[in-house]
Amino acid sequence: MTSADNRRILDYLRQHQPQMVTDLQRFIELESPTSHKPAVDAFGAALADELRGLGGELETISKAEVGDVLRARWNPGAGGVVILSHMDTVWDVGTVAGRPTRIDGDRIYGVGSMDMKGGIVIALWALRALRELTLFPTQPITYLLNSDEETGSRHSSAEIETEALAHDVVFVTEPPQDGKYKTQRKGTGHYTITAKGRAAHSGADHARGINAIAELAHQVLAVQAMTDYSIGTTANVGVISGGTRPNVVPAQAQIEINTRATTRVNQRSIHEKIMSLQPRHPEAELIIEHGGGVPPMERTPQIAALFKQAQTLAAEMGIALDEGSTGGGSDGNKTAALGVPTLDGMGIVGDGGHAINEYGEISSLSERAAIMAAMLRERLQV
Numbered sequence: 001m002t003s004a005d006n007r008r009i010l011d012y013l014r015q016h017q018p019q020m021v022t023d024l025q026r027f028i029e030l031e032s033p034t035s036h037k038p039a040v041d042a043f044g045a046a047l048a049d050e051l052r053g054l055g056g057e058l059e060t061i062s063k064a065e066v067g068d069v070l071r072a073r074w075n076p077g078a079g080g081v082v083i084l085s086h087m088d089t090v091w092d093v094g095t096v097a098g099r100p101t102r103i104d105g106d107r108i109y110g111v112g113s114m115d116m117k118g119g120i121v122i123a124l125w126a127l128r129a130l131r132e133l134t135l136f137p138t139q140p141i142t143y144l145l146n147s148d149e150e151t152g153s154r155h156s157s158a159e160i161e162t163e164a165l166a167h168d169v170v171f172v173t174e175p176p177q178d179g180k181y182k183t184q185r186k187g188t189g190h191y192t193i194t195a196k197g198r199a200a201h202s203g204a205d206h207a208r209g210i211n212a213i214a215e216l217a218h219q220v221l222a223v224q225a226m227t228d229y230s231i232g233t234t235a236n237v238g239v240i241s242g243g244t245r246p247n248v249v250p251a252q253a254q255i256e257i258n259t260r261a262t263t264r265v266n267q268r269s270i271h272e273k274i275m276s277l278q279p280r281h282p283e284a285e286l287i288i289e290h291g292g293g294v295p296p297m298e299r300t301p302q303i304a305a306l307f308k309q310a311q312t313l314a315a316e317m318g319i320a321l322d323e324g325s326t327g328g329g330s331d332g333n334k335t336a337a338l339g340v341p342t343l344d345g346m347g348i349v350g351d352g353g354h355a356i357n358e359y360g361e362i363s364s365l366s367e368r369a370a371i372m373a374a375m376l377r378e379r380l381q382v
Contacts, residue, residue: 005135006370009370010317010370013370024110028096028110033090040087051070061159066148066156067087069145075141079167082144082163082169082170083144085120086145089115107359113350114350114353115358116347118175122348122372126370138380169379170342172332173346176324182345184296184324186329189293190259193255193288194253197211197214199244201247201248212243212284215286216242218280219277223257224237233259234261236258237257238258259274261296317370326345343375
């Protein structure tokens with residue numbers, strides 16, 4: 001692909017940036033919290049119309065508990081590129097009414113604007129630019145939009161993994177980290193530890209009781225001590241509960257733990273440490289449950305090379321692009337762990353994800369869509 005083609009793509013998208021903003025405003029107002037299937041499906045229906053208009057062969061994959069998954073294909077076949085986005089947000093229906101979308105300079109404020117409706121706009125317009133400029137590749141492209149990423153993609157992991165393995169590379173439209181594409185993400189782990197002791201009257205029979213909260217106090221300190229910032233491993237006890245009344249020695253208490261690790265070796269190490277914890281009191285009992293998580297997205301030579309391609313193409317269009325890492329997980333963790341080269345953070349530049357000040361940078365819509373379009377052409381060797 002020539003530099004002139006790249007410039008044509010960028011010029012086209014900059015000319016159509018107002019329409020990109022209009023689309024983003026419309027998508028924000030189509031609220032789609034993970035827990036509200038009808039709302040997610042309504043947003044999905046709007047996106048289905050967009051995908052059909054772009055010539056995609058559309059399939060709706062029904063889901064009973066969450067919104068349906070959308071899959072669009074161009075030039076079906078083996079190999080090629082799969083683009084991953086998620087339609088769900090963390091914001092309840094009705095949030096937009098209290099906090100309407102607004103534009104302030106180069107920023108568009110709105111719930112889900114950055115995470116990740118801006119990323120969906122970027123992917124759609126990258127495909128539109130290629131189509132309108134007669135630069136669309138002849139090799140396979142699949143666009144998969146899932147509906148439960150914010151709760152771990154439990155209901156859509158099978159589709160994500162199947163599509164990743166069927167393609168050569170994966171592009172993920174999560175927002176970048178401080179404007180940087182993500183070539184490394186920490187893996188996550190979720191654990192619950194329940195301590196069982198023995199109830200007793202706190203005054204008349206205190207010595208007979210086994211205090212489950214006291215037992216867990218020792219375990220909390222043990223878990224927190226597993227954090228090692230030098231290797232990027234963290235363990236966080238985020239929830240604690242237990243007991244019934246102040247005058248009763250508590251018979252049961254529970255903590256919930258979240259871990260993060262940069263490599264699978266380190267993730268396995270902290271997993272083994274948590275699962276091997278033993279009760280401090282000889283008569284107390286610990287029940288340790290692993291609630292799942294995602295593996296780390298490690299920066300492999302293949303991922304580094306994929307980013308270098310994007311950086312080079314961006315430079316040809318006069319756009320500076322750097323790479324970074326983050327402690328948060330995404331669907332990209334899953335695809336990278338399968339050994340499929342994955343480039344994450346290809347969405348809208350912004351800040352405030354999951355927060356009331358969430359915004360996206362308007363100027364990044366055209367620029368990031370241009371990079372994605374150029375990468376589709378480059379990877380598919382048109």
